[in-house]
Amino acid sequence: MNPSVKLKFAERYGSEPLIIHAPGRINLIGEHTDYNDGFVMPAAIHMGVQFAFAPSQAAETSIYSLKYDEAFRVDLSKPGKVAQPGWANYFLGILHQLNERGLKTGNFNCVFDGDLPTGAGLSSSAAMECGFVFGLNELFKLGLTRLEMIHMAQWAEHHYAGVKCGIMDQFSSMMGKENHAFMLDCRSLEYEYLPLSLGDYTLLLCDTNVKHALSSSEYNTRRNECQQGVAVIAQKYPEVKSLRDLTAAMLPEFKDELPGVIYNRCRFVVEENNRVVEAGKDLKRGDLVAFGKKMFAAHEGLSKLYEVSCEELDFLVELAKESNGILGARMIGGGFGGCTLNLIRGSVVPSLVKSAGLAYYNRFGVEMTHYAVSPGKGTSGVAGYRSNSLNDYIDWVGVKSIYRITMQGRIYTTYIMKKALHLQSFLSGWPDSN
Ligand code: GAF
Numbered sequence: 001m002n003p004s005v006k007l008k009f010a011e012r013y014g015s016e017p018l019i020i021h022a023p024g025r026i027n028l029i030g031e032h033t034d035y036n037d038g039f040v041m042p043a044a045i046h047m048g049v050q051f052a053f054a055p056s057q058a059a060e061t062s063i064y065s066l067k068y069d070e071a072f073r074v075d076l077s078k079p080g081k082v083a084q085p086g087w088a089n090y091f092l093g094i095l096h097q098l099n100e101r102g103l104k105t106g107n108f109n110c111v112f113d114g115d116l117p118t119g120a121g122l123s124s125s126a127a128m129e130c131g132f133v134f135g136l137n138e139l140f141k142l143g144l145t146r147l148e149m150i151h152m153a154q155w156a157e158h159h160y161a162g163v164k165c166g167i168m169d170q171f172s173s174m175m176g177k178e179n180h181a182f183m184l185d186c187r188s189l190e191y192e193y194l195p196l197s198l199g200d201y202t203l204l205l206c207d208t209n210v211k212h213a214l215s216s217s218e219y220n221t222r223r224n225e226c227q228q229g230v231a232v233i234a235q236k237y238p239e240v241k242s243l244r245d246l247t248a249a250m251l252p253e254f255k256d257e258l259p260g261v262i263y264n265r266c267r268f269v270v271e272e273n274n275r276v277v278e279a280g281k282d283l284k285r286g287d288l289v290a291f292g293k294k295m296f297a298a299h300e301g302l303s304k305l306y307e308v309s310c311e312e313l314d315f316l317v318e319l320a321k322e323s324n325g326i327l328g329a330r331m332i333g334g335g336f337g338g339c340t341l342n343l344i345r346g347s348v349v350p351s352l353v354k355s356a357g358l359a360y361y362n363r364f365g366v367e368m369t370h371y372a373v374s375p376g377k378g379t380s381g382v383a384g385y386r387s388n389s390l391n392d393y394i395d396w397v398g399v400k401s402i403y404r405i406t407m408q409g410r411i412y413t414t415y416i417m418k419k420a421l422h423l424q425s426f427l428s429g430w431p432d433s434n
Helices: 004-013 088-100 124-139 146-160 168-175 215-236 260-285 288-304 311-322 346-364 390-428
Strands: 018-029 039-055 061-065 070-074 108-114 180-185 191-195 201-211 326-331 337-345 369-373 380-382
Touching: 004 039, 004 061, 004 108, 018 124, 018 168, 018 260, 018 288, 018 337, 039 124, 039 168, 039 260, 039 369, 070 088, 088 124, 088 146, 108 124, 124 146, 124 168, 146 168, 168 180, 180 260, 191 260, 201 311, 201 346, 215 260, 260 288, 288 311, 288 326, 288 337, 311 326, 311 337, 311 346, 337 346, 346 369
Parallel strands: 061 108
Antiparallel strands: 018 039, 018 380, 039 108, 039 180, 061 070, 180 191, 201 337, 201 369, 326 337
């Protein structure tokens, strides 16, 4: 946990803040399927964005970025988009929606910082949106549910950041669970937590440290291409409302009807959705070998059919294929740079990082960085925080009950031990400690 937001808050505003942590995410499998109403299998991670919030008596609201050492003053009645600083737009998008919903906050101060590398495909923007709306919901008792906040965060990304993203990133940041990934149906929003028991294996992110400029425009283009595919397919199959409804059996009928590029996009989404469902079964059976093969297959599809990879990502995945002790690897997130996710035996991590880092540097002249990741919990308060939401209250009551039972257990144990000592001294004729 980053203590600096609290310290900085005290230094700038001199009051005790509410601290919120909003995580980034990885995605085990199911890329570019969320906006096609399909399936994904993400997990929140421990890295994320931390916020310190407190109401302000001043006539303005101030948000301060520790990373950029930059403050932004907001007029809460006019949270329009701004050209600079870019980071403010994630928050302005949330404030705009609070106004639209008639939800009032007073002025407040906020300091934020994060340990998520930006541009690495780990959803730093979703973490900013989710942590901000969550913090305001707590601070001003707005009564928003997690699901409402997820939708508001996604809206901010669409309208203030200009990326027509699916729901996976915001959902993961809000709903993540310690030591679990989850399978999400992006149409119904039903989800199932899947325990991640990886045994000798672990999850390793290798960061290419490149982000090709076209990423957000190409992202929106992919979304469009999928819609074009649906428009043609729905003429024959009106029940196909999104690529989620297209089956592998229907697909060949459109080989000549769809432009080659659109056909490839559709094919990838159908195959990727099936992979996620099958990978869920692998995970439940504990078959990591089968799971890893699907990760490699997913990367192949993302690279060749969906064309959202890049030379750097492909290079790292090829290296992973040739390395002993790696069961699967793939790019994660929107693509065109960022990280690969590797399912790797823990004992080979140091040697892999060394050899892959060297090979990568020799090929591209760029450092590869790496992060060991494990699934963490969703957006929540830290250190002394008490939630207003019912779900969080239930969690808290649960923890409290366990504490109470444990304490009672200790009291009874002490009582029984004392009685035993008393009995022993009585039998032996020695005086006991009482
Ligand atoms: C980005 C988007 F924000 C997600 O919604 C998802 O589409 C992902 O790219 C690709 O799977 O992270």
